[in-house]
Structure formats: C-alpha cells, structure tokens
Amino acid sequence: KLSIHISWLLSLHPEVTCSNRRPPHVNYWTVKWGQQIKMDDTVTYSCQWGYKKTDGATNASCTRNGWVPNIFCQDPSDCEKPPPIADGDTTHSLLNKYRHGDWVQYSCQNFYIMEGYPYKRCINGEWDGQMTCLKPCTVDRAAMNSHNITFRYKRDDKMYSPHNDHITFVCTRGKTQVGTLEMRQRCVDGVMQLPTCQ
Numbered sequence: 001k002l003s004i005h006i007s008w009l010l011s012l013h014p015e016v017t018c019s020n021r022r023p024p025h026v027n028y029w030t031v032k033w034g035q036q037i038k039m040d041d042t043v044t045y046s047c048q049w050g051y052k053k054t055d056g057a058t059n060a061s062c063t064r065n066g067w068v069p070n071i072f073c074q075d076p077s078d079c080e081k082p083p084p085i086a087d088g089d090t091t092h093s094l095l096n097k098y099r100h101g102d103w104v105q106y107s108c109q110n111f112y113i114m115e116g117y118p119y120k121r122c123i124n125g126e127w128d129g130q131m132t133c134l135k136p137c138t139v140d141r142a143a144m145n146s147h148n149i150t151f152r153y154k155r156d157d158k159m160y161s162p163h164n165d166h167i168t169f170v171c172t173r174g175k176t177q178v179g180t181l182e183m184r185q186r187c188v189d190g191v192m193q194l195p196t197c198q
C-alpha cells in the first residue's frame, strides 16, 4: 500500500532536472549554456588544477537526488612530512603538514653533487620531485701506492673528488703503465678506477 502511494507521488512529481550552473572548481564540463539537464543525463568534466574528481569519477549523472557525485571536484589534500633523501637534507626544519602547492628545498651533504631539481612540491597529498645526491670519490693513498701511481698535478693532491671531477695519475718513478685504463679518470657517483703501473 505504502509503495503504491510513493510511486503515485513520484509520478506526480514534476520532471527531475539538475542545475546547469557549473559546480565549483570544475574546469570544463559538457553542459552548454542554458542547457536543460534531465534525469539520467550524463556529463563528462574535468577539475581545476590540483583538484581531484570525487572517487575518481569520469562523469556525473543527474538523478532524482541531484547530481551524483554531488561534489564534482574535491579540495586538494595536504601532505605529510616530505620523505628524506640519501646523503642530503632539507634546507629548513620540517613541519608536520604542508598545503597543496607548498615547496620544500633539499641540499646534499658536503662533497656530494645534486642531480635533478632541488625541490619537492606537495601536489594533492603526494610529494612530487626527484633528486639524487651523487657520491664523491675518495682517493686512498694506500690504494694508489699498491697501483704504483701518484697524482700528476700537485693541485690534484686531494683525497676527495666530487662526482664528474677528473684526476690525472702518473706512474711512480721507474714504473710503466700496464692495462688499458687511461691515466685520466673521472669520478662517477663515488667510483674512480685506478690505472696500474708495474
């Protein structure tokens, strides 16, 4: 009896329509100006930068209860603390929460060289941005002695050499080069190969 009553009421109800006013933070939608939207009509839409579609919807439908989803575009989310990076740190002390669009700057430890853009940005709850701290090479006197080599230039007399730096070696007195490694070597992310003399 009750269900009959309800359907009778619904049949009397004027035709269902949904608002054709563009909802907040919708960048684009397939509703034309002045278009009348009736029940079961579907529109595809996109959100403004940083906003996300509710529950990953691709479109919205007009129902008896209005648009579904009711909120087309959700506010961007905050981010937690940004992740640490190996051999580097942030240039400022960290907060517990960051707003969408916030930046955090990173720098590498002494002698390390940064590869990539030194910032991460909070985008809708996720940190965006990649950088790496490339390791310096340590040139060990004992290792050089065992390879019978020394630095060619006095100004090369350094134990640390940053990524991409070159060092030129020479054989120690009375020794001659063996093997195929060149005497000029480049530091590649912490690895510098040593030529050998005998």
Ligand SMILES: *[C@@H]1O[C@H](CO)[C@@H](O)[C@H](O)[C@H]1NC(C)=O
Pocket (backbone or CB within 6 Å): 042, 043, 044, 057, 058, 059
């Ligand atoms: C609306 O979205 C649903 C689910 O994502 C999809 O199956 C359907 O094809 C879409 N309709 C239109 C008109 O794009």
Ligand SMILES: *[C@@H]1O[C@H](CO)[C@@H](O)[C@H](O)[C@H]1NC(C)=O
Pocket (backbone or CB within 6 Å): 146, 147, 148, 175, 196, 197, 198
């Ligand atoms: C360094 O020179 C000595 C003497 O000539 C030789 O015995 C030794 O093998 C050399 N070292 C290397 C790594 O070849």
